Amino acid sequence: MDMKKVMEKLESVYLEKPHRVFSMYLNTDPADPEQQGGEWKIHLKNGLNRFENYLKADGDVEEQKNFKKIKEKVQQYVHDNELNLSKSIVVFATPNEEIWFAERFQMPVETKFYWEETAKVDQLKEMYQKFPKTGIILTQKEAIKVIDSELGSLKDTKLFELDLDTEDWKEHTGPQNVQASVGLGGSDMKPDEFQQRFEANRYRWYKTIASKLDKLAKDKRWDSIYLVGDKEEAKDLMKNMNKYVTDIVNKNMLDHEEQKVFDVVLA
Structure with missing residues (x-):
């Protein structure tokens, strides 16, 4: 619609x-x-x-x-x-x-x-x-969820996860049980090791998905874009995107229901 x-x-x-x-x-x-x-x-x-x-x-x-x-x-x-x-x-x-x-x-x-x-x-x-076509991009380490909305209602969602072996972002096609996978990218890496590797490569990794997000913004014709997540992570993602970002919301909400995200971001 x-x-x-x-x-x-x-x-x-x-x-x-x-x-x-x-x-x-x-x-x-x-x-x-x-x-x-x-x-x-x-x-x-x-x-x-x-x-x-x-x-x-x-x-x-x-x-x-x-x-x-x-x-x-x-x-x-x-x-x-x-x-x-x-x-x-x-x-x-x-x-x-x-x-x-x-x-x-x-x-x-x-x-x-x-x-x-x-x-x-x-x-x-x-x-x-007040609530035009809006893209809400939620970041949490190596997982990124995209919510497509209009008039404060959900239209579509996509979930991207980083494959640490190939360093390639892949769209998740199964049930979006984000919380179970966030943190170690499905690898055998220890939490401390993952955190060190993530911090060292975060900017570069976000740069590889930024073009996909820009294309989504163009295809969905978003009038507004919000980045939701850790402030430094969101800033790195924003720097790599060509599309204008309306605002950054410093909250980890990747595993929250869409309506809760709307209540916080679009309030």
Whole structure:
């Protein structure tokens, strides 16, 4: 999903009565003090019913049918995802199904409902400006994990590990149990010996993977890049990369879940 293209398409839509564009921003953030009792369910019900009651009073039967069609689809989407909610739900929909965008995001929104000629993308734009296409590169000795994200949501991950015998970085294709392998590169080397060798060769080793990371940044079209790990390791990696690095986060988080990384890096 390319959010820039999504927003461009949304902004190009204009529908006149009895058709309209439905826009919804629903705050489902469990950390929000106002959401402790699942109040979002009440807000959703009231928001949808408000439009339905207004349209009944207006008397346009065709527009009522169009809204009811979208209302049922939105309710079904929320029902299907109720056990796996994040901090917000954003929906854009049209009766002719030219537009159907429904996503859960790991960032809060202000609950708003619209039934108008155009899609209301202001909050979505603000979200994208704050969390654009972002690459998060986590370093920890001879392992490097790359997280591809957009709007604070995970899109893809890659794990690279250094083969100490060949001194070549290889993409790890199996389960990413990073913690089990970090430290000795799978070799029989003692921890002290590995640490000495790593410190002596770190800059050179990071130089050999920097071009791969630059290519990933280009292919993924990252607007921001964060390096996360030991400060000196991250600095060496940054010096070898051609792409601009937005910031260095001095924390070892290679074995943390992606959402925890987002909470720390994109806070």
